[in-house]
Amino acid sequence: MATKKTMLLQASLVVLAAVGIKGHGYMAEPCQRSSLWRLGYPTPVNHAEDGLNCGGFETQWATNQGRCGECGDSWAEQSPRENENGGKYGMGFIAHSYKQGQLINVKINITQNHMGYFEYRLCPMDGVDGLPEKPAPQECLDKYLLKLEDGNTKWMLPSNASQVFEMKVQLPPTLKCKSCVMQWTWITEQLDVLRRLAKTSILCPCQMSKLAT
Known part of the structure; x- marks a missing residue:
């Protein structure tokens, strides 16, 4: 049962792109860091806020x-x-304040849709698993893979429309933090195909199997 203690979320973003085709979008609620200027926060303006795709396919795979x-x-x-x-x-x-165990509303503004699915993760950054003023490590985020209203962890895009999609995400009932980082991961439909092909294709490095984690 949710308590009155609040959970504070600082939204971050991961968008994973497919070969030659990049999905574009940003987390509008809770608002991701590079979009807070839209809400009047004194943060730098980023007009490329919908393209945080690991540096692009060539950079991600050929270089990194x-x-x-x-x-x-x-x-x-x-x-x-x-x-x-x-x-x-x-x-x-x-970006927002929530209660422990709250079922929160999440809005994702997709500006270029290539289908696939979303996942959400959380990392407490007030000394529980992370350190104040330090980046959230992926190992911490992976501890808290969030569930949706129906109990699943993957939210499948229902259409290829470019629009704002809304969904309900369940916060952990036992987790509290003064400052948490929320991570949105988008695996596009094309990338999901490549990840399955990676089992037999020499064109796909084994690291591809870790992209959804």
């Missing part, structure tokens, strides 16, 4: 061996990366 920054930046960028805590857009502003 399939690795991606936890918040959608190129893995090769110096830490803290632009969209991480302590980076250009990670200025410490709290």
Whole structure:
């Protein structure tokens, strides 16, 4: 049962792109770091907020061996990366406040749709698993793979429309934090096909199997 203690979320973003075709979108609620300027926060304006795709396919795979920054930046960028805590857009502003165990409303604005599915993860950054003022490690985020209203962890895009999609995401009933990072991961339909082909194709490195984690 949810308590009155609040959970504070700083939204971050990971968008994973397919070969030659990049889905574009951003998390509007809770608002991701590089979009907080839209809500009047004194953060830098980022008109490329819907393209945090690990630096692009060539950078992600040819240069970074399939690795991606936890918040959608190129893995090769110096830490803290632009969209991480302590980076250009990670200025410490709290995007939203929630209660423990709350079923929250999430809005994703898709500007270029290539289908696939979404996942959400959470990392407490107030000394529970992370450290204040430090980027959230993927190992921490992976501990808290969030469930949807129906109990699943994957939200499948119902159409190829470019629009705002809304869904309900369940926060952990026993987790509380003064500052949490929420990660949105989008696996496009084309990339999901490539990940399955990676089992037999020499064109796909084994790291591809880790993209959904």
